[in-house]
Amino acid sequence: MKVLSIVGHSKAGKTTLITKLIPILKNYGLKILVVKHALDFEVDREGKDSWRIFNTGVDVAIASKDKFAFISRLGDDLDEICSIFNFYDIIITEGFNRACKDRIVVLREPDEIENFKCGKILAVVCDKDVEGFRTFKLNQVNEIAKIILNWFYEEL
């Protein structure tokens, strides 16, 4: 299992890039989990059974024939998350800049790159050229996917 981070400031286009990359990567048969970082989020709707149970202080999962949800107090320790969900081929993180994993950086302006220089930068996505990096536009998803596939297979 390998971890790739898609990092960049808010509204730079991280989610859009991910949703465009997924269908291409899935065509290669890769089992992918996307882990999104959030400041806060609602776990469930008040009054539902799963909400009632979660609020007694335990973690909850809901399983149906084809879906499974897990709502917990696990938090955002990426290494812990990866050790639990190690049955995926690739874990793509949206955010988690500080975990310093191999990454693709999505920028609105070239100088923002300074905030994302930890971990190996596979590529930069920006409308303007960013010196010293392979730079792509947001619509060059096939080229970006190719870089990810090379990265995934080269070190296996």
Add this chain to the structure above:
Amino acid sequence: MKVLSIVGHSKAGKTTLITKLIPILKNYGLKILVVKHALDFEVDREGKDSWRIFNTGVDVAIASKDKFAFISRLGDDLDEICSIFNFYDIIITEGFNRACKDRIVVLREPDEIENFKCGKILAVVCDKDVEGFRTFKLNQVNEIAKIILNWFYEEL
């Protein structure tokens, strides 16, 4: 990690029993996951980023400092679920009758017991006595918790 199922027909009081048991069991320092079986459920709200990503065909997790949610196509294979979430002390399932795990059966009427006779029955919860089983009322949570604690520690 041990698995205990709370089984019984719909509306028999399974969720209520679980929400009453949890605070008692948590007092013993047990790390508990409740897995609820559902015919179907909504994974997320349309339009949200996590929903957009899930609908591209991949599994999604959302992590914040103190919460973690995982929305996937894992399905309802209990043994698979337990193998992933084996870092809990007890996995309490609501439903999953057919998995034949050790269980507490919640009944509205004594003769319903016939539908839940697979796996070891630790106790029965019913307003009327159920012949051949230790029977408790829904408000005897301390007694039921004691049975669960004995079951948990006896075979460790």
